[in-house]
Amino acid sequence: MTEKVMIFDSTLRDGEQTPGAKLNQEEKLKIAKQLARLNVDIIEAGFPVSSPGELKAVQNIAKEVKGPIITGLARIVQGDIDDAWEAVKYSERPRIHIFAGSSDIHIQKKFGKDRDTILDLAVEAVKYGKRLTSDIQYSLEDATRSDEDYMCRVIEAVIKAGATVVNIPDTVGYAVPEQYGQLIKNIVNRVPLIDKVTLSVHCHNDLGMAVANSLIAVQNGARQVECNINGIGERAGNASLEEIVVALLIRQDYFANYRTDINLREIYKTSRLVSSLTGIPIPVNKAVIGINAFAHSSGIHQDGVLKDKSTYEIIDAELIGGRAAVMVLTARSGRHAVKNELQEMGFTLGDEELEQFYHDFIDLADKKKEVFREDLEALMADRLAYAAPTYTLDYLQTVSGTKSIPSAVVKLKKEDSTFISTDCGAGPIDAAYNAIDKITGINPRLDNYNLRGVTEGRKALGEVSIKLTFGEKTITGRGTSTDIIEASVKAYLHGINKYIMISALNGNGDYKKDIVKGQP
Numbered sequence: 001m002t003e004k005v006m007i008f009d010s011t012l013r014d015g016e017q018t019p020g021a022k023l024n025q026e027e028k029l030k031i032a033k034q035l036a037r038l039n040v041d042i043i044e045a046g047f048p049v050s051s052p053g054e055l056k057a058v059q060n061i062a063k064e065v066k067g068p069i070i071t072g073l074a075r076i077v078q079g080d081i082d083d084a085w086e087a088v089k090y091s092e093r094p095r096i097h098i099f100a101g102s103s104d105i106h107i108q109k110k111f112g113k114d115r116d117t118i119l120d121l122a123v124e125a126v127k128y129g130k131r132l133t134s135d136i137q138y139s140l141e142d143a144t145r146s147d148e149d150y151m152c153r154v155i156e157a158v159i160k161a162g163a164t165v166v167n168i169p170d171t172v173g174y175a176v177p178e179q180y181g182q183l184i185k186n187i188v189n190r191v192p193l194i195d196k197v198t199l200s201v202h203c204h205n206d207l208g209m210a211v212a213n214s215l216i217a218v219q220n221g222a223r224q225v226e227c228n229i230n231g232i233g234e235r236a237g238n239a240s241l242e243e244i245v246v247a248l249l250i251r252q253d254y255f256a257n258y259r260t261d262i263n264l265r266e267i268y269k270t271s272r273l274v275s276s277l278t279g280i281p282i283p284v285n286k287a288v289i290g291i292n293a294f295a296h297s298s299g300i301h302q303d304g305v306l307k308d309k310s311t312y313e314i315i316d317a318e319l320i321g322g323r324a325a326v327m328v329l330t331a332r333s334g335r336h337a338v339k340n341e342l343q344e345m346g347f348t349l350g351d352e353e354l355e356q357f358y359h360d361f362i363d364l365a366d367k368k369k370e371v372f373r374e375d376l377e378a379l380m381a382d383r384l385a386y387a388a389p390t391y392t393l394d395y396l397q398t399v400s401g402t403k404s405i406p407s408a409v410v411k412l413k414k415e416d417s418t419f420i421s422t423d424c425g426a427g428p429i430d431a432a433y434n435a436i437d438k439i440t441g442i443n444p445r446l447d448n449y450n451l452r453g454v455t456e457g458r459k460a461l462g463e464v465s466i467k468l469t470f471g472e473k474t475i476t477g478r479g480t481s482t483d484i485i486e487a488s489v490k491a492y493l494h495g496i497n498k499y500i501m502i503s504a505l506n507g508n509g510d511y512k513k514d515i516v517k518g519q520p
């Protein structure tokens with residue numbers, strides 16, 4: 001029989017304390033609703049006494065979000081507790097969360113008081129809260145730097161006063177796992193009434209050990225874990241919710257006795273929502289939810305994963321509602337990875353075609369660090385536009401000179417049809433491009449034009465490369481000829497044919513069949 005570990009989400013309270021992560025009332029409500037879909041057990045919606053807007057935000061959540069317990073934070077001060085109650089009382093399952101420091105550093109330096117005074121105030125606060133609602137959580141702030149005997153006294157006293165949950169925070173992220181686990185074990189063994197309450201942990205990440213500390217606490221008796229989406233929170237943040245719940249699942253062999261009721265498939269969505277509303281980006285290498293967590297870049301890894309995912313993957317992205325693993329194609333990627341990516345895009349290449357395509361790919365990957373699907377699509381369109389162009393040039397005549405108006409006659413072929421058009425322009429190339437536009441009905445913007453001699457001498461072959469913009473798409477075209485006007489027209493047609501191919505590739509699957517050999 002597995003024991004349930006309750007997930008207390010503090011993204012909207014401790015998470016919102018992340019510098020720069022201010023949320024308005026609507027945003028808080030949106031996140032709270034998503035947390036309910038994620039099926040967290042408790043939502044700490046805010047610190048109501050901090051401002052009227054904050055109180056209202058917590059109140060809205062208490063009124064509208066069904067399922068989880070809704071709690072608000074309060075110091076050991078009656079006004080705080082009144083405001084917390086005012087905010088959470090509309091919830092079907094309200095909780096007041098009261099806290100005060102238990103370390104001498106906090107007691108003396110923050111409060112200027114002594115241990116017994118704080119203990120008495122804590123007991124009074126819990127009793128006061130208990131008159132308002134039955135579910136009272138008490139947190140011993142800075143527990144991990146507190147005297148253990150004193151802490152045990154406080155815990156026993158607040159339980160007697162009516163606390164239902166007792167939280168042992170590692171407020172400054174100071175604990176190391178073995179020591180923290182031992183602390184939780186000592187509390188379980190020493191405090192007489194501890195089995196009457198839920199023991200909770202709340203770990204900060206200052207030394208990067210928040211998740212490890214939370215997990216070892218579970219093994220030693222904690223049954224509520226406080227954590228935040230994406231690990232956001234004060235300073236280096238709090239324990240990441242997603243890392244804790246996924247670790248408990250993936251390492252079932254190790255954490256066999258514990259489970260959470262989190263709806264894992266909502267993790268990805270929740271994580272993205274919190275990031276976009278708080279404006280706190282998710283580090284690319286963040287465990288479980290960073291974009292690189294399911295990306296493979298090294299050729300050896302890509303090859304291994306394509307043969308069998310388990311070679312380099314322990315988490316299935318779909319488990320958390322994310323996209324399946326992606327291969328980041330770079331110059332280190334092998335043929336196998338490129339072929340697989342093309343197949344997923346709907347292209348099946350024979351060995352010889354693949355070899356040619358791979359050659360183009362490596363050329364591009366050498367210039368560009370990472371090659372995306374759009375790049376592969378453009379490479380494919382490039383080959384198709386050469387191999388099976390939509391429009392081909394059948395006839396070209398241009399007029400230009402110091403005293404004449406530049407004009408062009410262009411004849412194009414498309415399948416069995418021939419189209420003829422004339423136009424004038426700023427020069428013969430412009431005139432020819434205008435004439436082509438009349439035939440195709442496509443009117444791209446010319447953004448870049450480059451001419452270079454491929455060979456040497458007066459009879460040199462000229463190569464024209466151009467950049468064309470079609471709405472939001474930019475496409476390159478290339479053409480060669482000993483006649484630079486003809487090279488320019490070929491480059492233009494190449495760009496247009498590519499555009500038509502790309503539109504077709506995106507629009508329907510007709511082109512996504514076996515690819516005929518291209519001849520770039």
Ligand code: KIV
Pocket residue numbers: 014073099139140141142167169170171172202204
């Ligand atoms: O870090 C902490 O100690 C807290 C308490 C208010 C629980 O956030």
Ligand code: ZN
Pocket residue numbers: 014169171202204234238
């Ligand atoms: Zn905290």
